[in-house]
Amino acid sequence: MNENVFLDTNILIYAYSDSDPQKREIALDMINHSISELNLFICTHNLSEFVSTLIRLRQPISYIKECIFELSESFIISPISHSTIIEAIRLYQNYKFQWFDSIIIASAIENNCTTIFTEDFNNGQYVDKKLLIKNPFL
Numbered sequence: 001m002n003e004n005v006f007l008d009t010n011i012l013i014y015a016y017s018d019s020d021p022q023k024r025e026i027a028l029d030m031i032n033h034s035i036s037e038l039n040l041f042i043c044t045h046n047l048s049e050f051v052s053t054l055i056r057l058r059q060p061i062s063y064i065k066e067c068i069f070e071l072s073e074s075f076i077i078s079p080i081s082h083s084t085i086i087e088a089i090r091l092y093q094n095y096k097f098q099w100f101d102s103i104i105i106a107s108a109i110e111n112n113c114t115t116i117f118t119e120d121f122n123n124g125q126y127v128d129k130k131l132l133i134k135n136p137f138l
Contacts, residue, residue, distance in 0.1 A: 005034065006041045006108035007075070008101075008118030009049040011136070016050075016067050017057055023137055030117065030136050035074060042071065043078040043107035045100065078107050095127065105131065 014020055015027040034040055047068060054064045071077070078084075080103060087106035091097055097105060101120060108116045108131055115132045123135040 002037060002039045003115070004041060004111055004113040005038045006104070006111065006113040006116040006131075007031075007046070008104055008116060008120060009042075009046045009053070010119050011117050012042065012046060012050050012071070013053050017054065017059065019057060026136055031074070039076060040074065041076045041078055041108065041111050041113055043084075043104060044080050045103050045107070047071065047077065049100070076111070078111050080107065084110055091127070097121070 011027050011030070014023040015031055018024065031040070050071075051064055051068070054067070055061075084103065084106050087109060088099070088102040091105050091109075092099055092102040095102075095105075105116065105127055109128065113131060115134055117134050117136050119135050119137050121133045121135075123133060123138055125133045127133065
């Protein structure tokens with residue numbers, strides 16, 4: 001059985017934009033090598049942040065739509081629900097994460113992910129002794 005792994009939005013941004021070529025290569029390599037070995041999760045909030053960032057980077061809408069379709073074929077997309085928000089509030093209070101980061105981490109926990117790949121949090125930190133934060137760019 002494959003391990004459940006969650007990707008933060010910044011991993012997706014690097015994979016689908018030219019904002020940082022070195023990080024793009026790392027993100028794409030990580031995703032391409034993980035697709036067959038891991039259950040890769042993102043959530044609907046990731047998609048919203050992703051679209052907003054690509055719009056800000058002036059990517060064509062047709063490209064953004066293409067990316068969303070590709071993401072939906074490659075990843076398990078978890079919806080943000082009432083229970084996700086309640087869990088995010090608990091994480092926000094207990095860990096002092098930023099609010100939108102709390103939503104993403106709550107979604108990872110709800111989906112029984114063991115790892116979240118991101119550059120935004122403390123590398124090596126555990127959340128609730130079950131979700132490991134890893135920065136693939138270190």
